[in-house]
């Protein structure tokens with residue numbers, strides 16, 4: 001893949017990298033990395049001097065993205081946790097499972113701008129948009145993540161780790177950090193991109209499906225339309241996932257969309273699992289209550305055999321038989337190279353995996369060789385048909401893997417892991433230049449791409465996410 005990168009991230013400088021910041025930052029190598037680029041960019045940021053984002057005075061001249069959360073404009077008072085004007089909270093209808101962490105999310109759209117929603121599954125955000133996601137574990141803020149659009153087709157991302165007294169957060173390269181009696185894994189830049197490549201604009205939880213299904217709150221689809229922030233306004237703001245005859249499809253399909261579909265398994269050719277041809281994402285145009293029997297998450301899974309040698313002959317979903325369905329097996333395991341999603345989780349989402357178990361269990365078994373569509377169109381089973389496979393009251397036991405999230409597991413997604421579809425993916429690994437994120441030398445493209453002030457030196461990684 002060539003051409004200018006459409007997203008960048010920070011990596012720490014190598015040993016001996018020159019410190020180009022003030023002494024208040026020079027103490028931490030990570031911060032040195034984030035200090036080395038230019039002043040706040042003229043595009044994607046408030047022009048220097050106008051400060052419409054109410055940034056602290058100390059943030060003047062900060063790089064993009066800045067080295068401290070304070071300078072991203074999330075809070076007007078980070079100690080009091082007071083949000084800046086224009087920063088709006090939202091919760092997607094179905095969140096990504098994060099091993100039980102609580103998450104808060106916010107968006108800031110530049111005043112007077114709208115989101116281009118002409119492609120319902122691939123919203124295009126105005127330059128200057130920022131989204132944050134904050135992770136709270138055991139009542140403590142641990143990390144806050146940022147995506148920021150700095151110009152057309154070009155985003156930056158960063159993650160900020162909170163200090164012990166919860167008064168500040170500074171940019172982190174990711175990795176395991178001490179937490180309580182154990183560790184907490186902050187995703188590395190490569191990990192961010194593996195998931196966020198799933199959409200061209202990288203934003204996964206702020207879209208038509210995620211904000212339009214029941215359960216979304218804050219900046220919902222209805223609220224966005226009412227505020228005139230979507231162009232064009234979608235035909236409906238209340239989406240519904242129809243049933244497929246099992247009486248259990250909607251929650252299962254919603255969970256699969258958020259946890260597998262919007263990230264890796266969808267129709268965007270840049271998504272990490274695209275080559276598998278398994279599409280677990282929902283199309284907003286379908287969510288008017290019509291039967292889901294013909295939706296992609298069914299016809300690319302039910303009765304479909306994988307080609308991956310490691311899973312030779314296995315079928316993604318065997319109607320009526322969750323335990324022999326590879327999809328179910330992978331979402332209900334962790335570790336040993338046998339888990340889905342393959343990164344960013346070491347604990348099974350017991351409650352929601354049980355929904356998938358119930359859904360598959362209620363599908364009417366078919367004779368081997370019957371086309372999947374017959375399964376999908378099957379009539380509802382008798383009420384007790386699901387009993388043999390119904391989940392135990394408390395579902396499968398969570399499995400905690402001590403080293404989950406280690407680099408070894410990260411690699412598992414990219415090439416030869418026994419992901420059901422990995423072997424089918426000609427492009428399963430990161431794009432050739434995304435791997436450059438492992439080193440911090442920067443690429444020639446990095447500098448060339450930069451009128452954003454944040455990509456004008458070798459400290460900025462040149463991971464290419466987009467096409």
Ligand code: HEC
Pocket residue numbers: 092094095096097103105131132133145146147157158159174186187188189191192193195196202203204205206258259262263341343344
């Ligand atoms: C395992 C996949 C995965 C990884 C790894 C990951 N994300 Fe995400 N991220 C998601 C999904 C899915 C959502 C939307 C659902 C939600 O908010 O719960 C999301 C939401 C976000 C949001 C809110 C805006 C949006 O896209 O919806 C931000 C900001 C964000 N992630 C930043 C990051 C950064 C920065 C990293 C790396 C440090 C990262 N993420 C790593 C999957 C991932």
